[in-house]
Amino acid sequence: MASQAEENYLKALFTLASDSGEIGLSDLSEMLQVSTPTANSMVKNLHQQGLVHYEKYKPISLTSKGKKEASLVIRKHRLTEMYLVEKMGFGWEKVHEIAEQVEHIKSPALFERMDELLGHPKIDPHGSPIPDRNGKIEWKSYHKLSECKPGDSIRLVALTHSSDEFLQYLNSKRLSLGLMLQVESVETFDGNMAISYLKNHREILSAKVCEKLLVEKE
Amino acid sequence: MASQAEENYLKALFTLASDSGEIGLSDLSEMLQVSTPTANSMVKNLHQQGLVHYEKYKPISLTSKGKKEASLVIRKHRLTEMYLVEKMGFGWEKVHEIAEQVEHIKSPALFERMDELLGHPKIDPHGSPIPDRNGKIEWKSYHKLSECKPGDSIRLVALTHSSDEFLQYLNSKRLSLGLMLQVESVETFDGNMAISYLKNHREILSAKVCEKLLVEKE
DNA sequence: GTATAAAGTTAGATCAATCTAAACAATGAT
């Protein structure tokens, strides 16, 4: 069974693979905050276990077995986040840190039970898809808010990245998933967008923020 | 912050202290299933941290700081067990293994939330007391069923030990905490007791079992 | 009261996960 460290490397490789193209050792070591030699030796270890493709000096990638393992760790993470928010009343900005630890618990029954109690949710509190028992992920192709035009009326459904600070920022603007947004205007110069929502909220969101908000046209 | 291994040693020392008198290294290594040298070096480490009293060739004991730390780990363990039973619907025989892992999670907020959602329970699913935030334990002095006499009508309130098999055994007899029991007769020869409960259940319980059942006279 | 058994200790090895320093390979800029 994979150690906590191994699970963390798998998860990092999975994440890197989905948002960058080629994965270098330095990306991995940077993401996990370890030295490159450390990441290097772990990659060799995972290679031995048939979880990653590895050749000296070449980019790293997960094997299909590795992808499945990684997805299952991500499943545990996201189920935990959802459980903490839905059943225990934590704010969405508090759950990542706890889920980082809970995801390593060896107990299929625990996660199955969370899944049942939650009614087999498809997404986590940040709108990210929860892989199924077999590690399959249903990728939805959402639009970025930044790609919307004035007059568009859309629903906020997910976030591309969800750091603590970003979530706090969204909280402070009363922005949450499921909300309907109206694009009032877009500043062509800097990409700032004026958005209105919830009867009487009107905010100017920077391009940086709009990049990270995923929306669905109804 | 204490590592998982350290927390496990503290817990073991606490448990040994409450049910045996003097704690030897071999008791500790036996309980944790490690070699005596391993236990020995960990005890030295805990001694350095001011958590145990240690002198060569002398019995081991926890310092007050050590006792507090240990109690807080036990608190996390028991809150988790209670949460798993009460809020997630697990059977009392399933929760120990999961709680052994969850107890090591570093997140005061998680356990505080469990405590709140459970309404600040005083006991866990096996009737053992849950230490408070400061590590204080309210020791109740229960009677063993084995000390009861024919005609006694008592309530089953706790277990002295709760192995998987013992819990399964109790399940099979439909024995659970909170139940009222009537002592029908006691076999002086071997200590077997005839017990009736729940309208039409009547069972002969061995002395070994009766030793492990704690009851309260109403 | 000495011999033997039991319990505890020391020494030294191993393994996983990490590090730093130094060597090496690939890449891109002139």
Add this chain to the structure above:
DNA sequence: ATCATTGTTTAGATTGATCTAACTTTATAC
């Protein structure tokens, strides 16, 4: 085409938790 920069790998050390083998101390039994 060469060289400097960047990225990767090797070598070797460290730390925490574990082990076995060998030795020492304490307790027990006669």
